């Protein structure tokens with residue numbers, strides 16, 4: 001058996017070469033919605049970390065999702081942490097990673113994005129997930145540089161302020177630092193003349209009062225959407241895999257309830273007025289529907305794809321469309337946050 005990271009690399013190369021599903025995005029009309037100025041033919045996407053370097057955009061699109069997020073990308077290429085740094089926790093349907101933002105750097109990723117856009121287009125929103133270089137002296141400037149670089153080329157920019165795997169991944173959890181950062185990024189974006197949406201991504205390892213303060217700052221800055229959530233450094237007592245003690249961020253099934261709780265909390269704090277992207281432990285259409293009812297307008301999958309296979313996105317779409325009919329919703333937007341109305 002291949003080590004986990006090599007296996008992922010092979011799967012990605014297969015997708016890039018045209019293997020895998022050939023699904024379209026708009027085959028379930030009730031899943032269509034418009035959010036922050038963009039049309040999403042369906043609410044399911046592949047989350048950051050899956051195609052860090054934008055090498056398989058067309059193949060990822062053919063999985064059938066309604067949007068694509070590439071990255072995390074840092075301004076300068078970096079190697080990330082030493083291997084092994086990705087562990088499969090099979091009995092737990094989970095993974096632990098401490099990749100440390102290995103990526104080819106902003107310029108290389110931008111070139112691939114532009115080439116893809118010009119040659120083929122994808123007909124669906126594309127976002128880039130941004131992070132500071134691990135050794136950067138000025139992580140805020142790294143984000144500014146990335147916004148300047150990518151704003152004209154993408155539909156949305158995700159500010160990942162939640163990575164547990166590099167020192168610079170955490171500095172913006174300090175409220176004043178986050179406030180300053182978001183103000184600078186708004187200016188940098190406006191200076192480009194382009195108006196991609198701005199999305200903030202948080203991790204679940206925050207005390208309730210700290211989370212509330214960060215959400216307050218994020219909404220005051222006019223952020224267009226919030227992604228909940230990144231991986232967790234917590235280790236639930238239920239984990240059975242021998243890899244459970246590895247350092248890094250835990251993803252997959254054990255993150256499901258934790259991320260749902262976060263969605264519910266943030267949906268209530270923001271009165272359902274800010275679109276939320278629900279990610280963490282989705283393995284089925286029922287899981288995705290739980291997140292949508294809890295307040296997510298969009299959902300993303302990563303670890304679930306490893307266990308359920310590349311047909312997962314199509315299965316989620318099919319099941320979501322059936323759940324809408326079953327529950328009397330005319331479209332996906334009606335179901336978003338519906339749990340809070342009962």
Ligand SMILES: Cc1cc2nc3c(=O)[nH]c(=O)nc-3n(C[C@H](O)[C@H](O)[C@H](O)COP(=O)(O)O)c2cc1C
Pocket residue numbers: 047048049050052071072073086095097099101129160201229230231251252253255279280281282300301302303304
């Ligand atoms: C190997 C790996 C790499 C990841 N890299 C990133 C990243 O670069 N930026 C980011 O915001 N999230 C990253 N994530 C987190 C995922 O985008 C997602 O938030 C998390 O895995 C929870 O979703 P899941 O349970 O469906 O996997 C990564 C996850 C994994 C497993």
